[in-house]
Amino acid sequence: MLINPQGKLQSVDQKVTIPLTSNNMRVACSQCNLRELCLAVGLDDDDLHKLDDMVTKRKLKRGQQLYRAGDSFEALYAIRTGFFKTDILTEEGLEQVTGFQMAGEIIGMDGISNDHHVCNATALEDSEVCIMPYDQLEELSRGIKSLQQQFHKFMSREIVRDQSLMILLGSMxxxxxxxxxxxxxxxxxxxxxxxxxxxxxxxxxxxxxxxxxxxxxxxxxxxxxxxxxxxxxxxxxxxxxxxxxxxxxxxxxxxx
Amino acid sequence: MLINPQGKLQSVDQKVTIPLTSNNMRVACSQCNLRELCLAVGLDDDDLHKLDDMVTKRKLKRGQQLYRAGDSFEALYAIRTGFFKTDILTEEGLEQVTGFQMAGEIIGMDGISNDHHVCNATALEDSEVCIMPYDQLEELSRGIKSLQQQFHKFMSREIVRDQSLMILLGSMxxxxxxxxxxxxxxxxxxxxxxxxxxxxxxxxxxxxxxxxxxxxxxxxxxxxxxxxxxxxxxxxxxxxxxxxxxxxxxxxxxxx
DNA sequence: CAAAAACGTTGATGTTGATCAATCCGCAAG
DNA sequence: CTTGCGGATTGATCAACATCAACGTTTTTG
Structure with a gap:
């Protein structure tokens, strides 16, 4: 569906409000009201708590960068609140935006292929992300089948999203x-x-x-x-x- | 690197020739001369044999389709020989090509997100693919860390490739x-x-x-x-x- | 082998969106 | 309140690529 690159997110029909209460660094995925949009979809309580142990969070001010092209790849990030853009600096020094991301979306997957990020991620408003250290995520997803499946769906969804944009750029x-x-x-x-x-x-x-x-x-x-x-x-x-x-x-x- | 969407494939320097001898349906990844380009990178002999048990192969004539948009998603395919295109039919019925794929590349990853393929894959010359049933691949990659990592790198590489194309389409x-x-x-x-x-x-x-x-x-x-x-x-x-x-x-x- | 179909090249013309430029608006700082 | 600045709007002009069209070449098919 061309104008609809969020894939299965579409089918989440229930309303999700985005308050934010806790202030500590630890994040409880089990308590998060975004968990139906995020990697945690379909996990049982037991597995959710394993996720809890892995995830920390970080706040960013508007304009701050979450990572830059060339940074070594350490983690994926789930957006809890706020709004991001990802962009690449082309050879000629021109910026090209590759995406805009909002709450519940996962960013950083471009870094897996090389152990280095290929794009920059910048907060376009004050934002908060969940940090998921990648080696731990890999290990956890070897043990939790539904986490593995969900993770793969997110990567695939990103591929489909990019292809929608290719069509937009190539034919509209x-x-x-x-x-x-x-x-x-x-x-x-x-x-x-x-x-x-x-x-x-x-x-x-x-x-x-x-x-x-x-x-x-x-x-x-x-x-x-x-x-x-x-x-x-x-x-x-x-x-x-x-x-x-x-x-x-x-x-x-x-x-x- | 813009004109270079194959990521780590670049660093494989040794020459790889592409003969093809066996004719049976079973394929031995352990014997395959593409294994340094393919999912099998870095697996030891023991693990390679587990891959062998999972993989079958299929030949396609020029013009034949490997899968179509809308088909239910069953497997990923590694190209052994030949050349493919993937394309999408836009709303207006125009075809847009989303990629050309050659030996050692993996196709079908767009299907993971929805359990259905979103694009068509067509052989542009007589070709042969390795069929990797996806549920088995998932299971195997929960048990074999380096297979899991390699698989994730392939998905990420596809994301990076698509983004390179976005830049090409958006700015060149x-x-x-x-x-x-x-x-x-x-x-x-x-x-x-x-x-x-x-x-x-x-x-x-x-x-x-x-x-x-x-x-x-x-x-x-x-x-x-x-x-x-x-x-x-x-x-x-x-x-x-x-x-x-x-x-x-x-x-x-x-x-x- | 002949005919048709598919594919490719080249030229003339037209349209879209880029470029250049002037002005305006909203907000922050002094 | 004034000034300055980044962002947005709007107009005039131009270049790149699409479109339309004719013709040439290669491949396929009966």
Whole structure:
């Protein structure tokens, strides 16, 4: 499903609210209200406690980097709260955004192949992550079948997500890309119990453009056009989806 | 490394030739001359024999499909000989190629996330694959640490490969894309012990274009231009790399 | 072998989105 | 309140690539 790279997350229908109470470094996966979105899906209490022992957490301020390209790979990170971008510096020194990630998503899997990260991960707002040391995660998933399966599904989901983006970049036109982007964000907000119809963008027009293979002016123009057509409301970073079906209709519109 | 999505495969320096002798359905990973490229990297003899028991093989004629989008996911496949493409049919019914795969590479990992394949895999020449039933692979990799690690590296490598392609599609111009494509093919041929400087393309101009987000005419024009500039030799699908450095120089050429 | 189909090349023209540039808005700091 | 600055908007122009079209070449098929 093209505009829907979150795979099985879609089927999680229950509302999930995102408060945050504990302040200690240890995190209880068994208590976490994101556990139905996260690696812990389907684990029994006993196994959840084993996860608890492995996981610590870390807070990041807006703009702080969780890891950088070239850093040695130590752990995967589950986002508890906040919003991240991942990006790569190309040979010519241009930044290209490879993804935006929100609560319940796992980042860092690019580092497994080389023992070094290939991209940067930056918090776009104050955020908190669960640190899962990779050697421990490997060991644990050798012992817990459902953890192993869940982990593999997350990796595969990332592959499918990337391929959706390849299709977007390879075959869609500017306005289609931006409609797909907005619908995808909206969908992911819904799954997390937030409003699907209004939200704040955490990234700049330039970062959106980088992600979608467009220039910031093109992004801005598309927003304005959608606004004029009554499809969305735009006030800087505050977006309202006024006509989701209208946006979807833009996607099926075959160009030739 | 942008033009180099095969990750650690790069470091395998020894020559690997690709004969094929046995004809029975059972395959001996322990005897396979691709085992240093494949999942079996780093396994000891004992563990290799466990792999042997799991794997069967299948031959495909040119044009045959190994699996289709929507098929239920049963197994991963290691390519023993031949050449494949994977593609997705977009909503509008357009085909988009998501990758070309050759000997030693693993395909099918997109299916793990949903228990169904999201893309088609088609043999572009007569080919042979090793079938690795996924439930058995999971079980085996819970018992064999180095198999588990190798499997995870393959999945991660696929993620990194896809991200390289995202960058190509998001930030490179037509001729850069095509130069990167040729250099990548050349590199992968070298790793497998084939000539890196001359080879047959197994895919059409249209398939190349689909993969690179370009139209077939644009691909054809770029080939002609590179030919005129003495960078490559082109005779239909037979390509010679005459000036690899010249091609590489095209990549660093910042547009603005 | 002949005919058809698939694939590839090349040219002329058109459209999309990039580029260049001016202006505006919102927010933070003094 | 004013100033400065990063971000956003909007307009004018341009370049890259798509599209349309004609023709050539190779492969497949009966």
């Amino acid at each position: 036109r500017a306005e289609e890309r931006i409609a797909a982007f907005l619908l995808n964000l909206s969908q992911r907000m819904r799954v997390r119990g937030y409003s699907a119809s209004e939200f704040h963008l955490r990234m700049t027009r330039e970062e959106i453009g980088s992600y979608l293979g467009l220039k910031l002016e093109t992004v801005s123009r598309a927003f304005s056009k959608f606004h004029d057509e009554g499809l969305i409301g735009v006030q800087q970073k505050y977006i309202r989806i006024l006509n989701a079906d209208g946006l979807k209709a833009l996607l099926n519109h075959t160009p030739s | 111009r037509a001729e850069e894309r095509i130069a990167a494509f040729l250099l990548n093919l050349s590199q992968r041929m070298r790793v497998r012990g084939y000539s890196a400087s001359e080879f047959h393309l197994r895919m059409t101009r249209e398939e190349i274009g689909s993969y690179l987000g370009l139209k077939l005419e644009t691909v054809s024009r770029a080939f002609s231009k590179f030919h005129d500039e003495g960078l490559i030799g082109v005779q239909q699908k037979y390509i010679r790399i005459l000036n690899a450095d010249g091609l590489k120089a095209l990549l660093n050429h910042t547009p603005s």
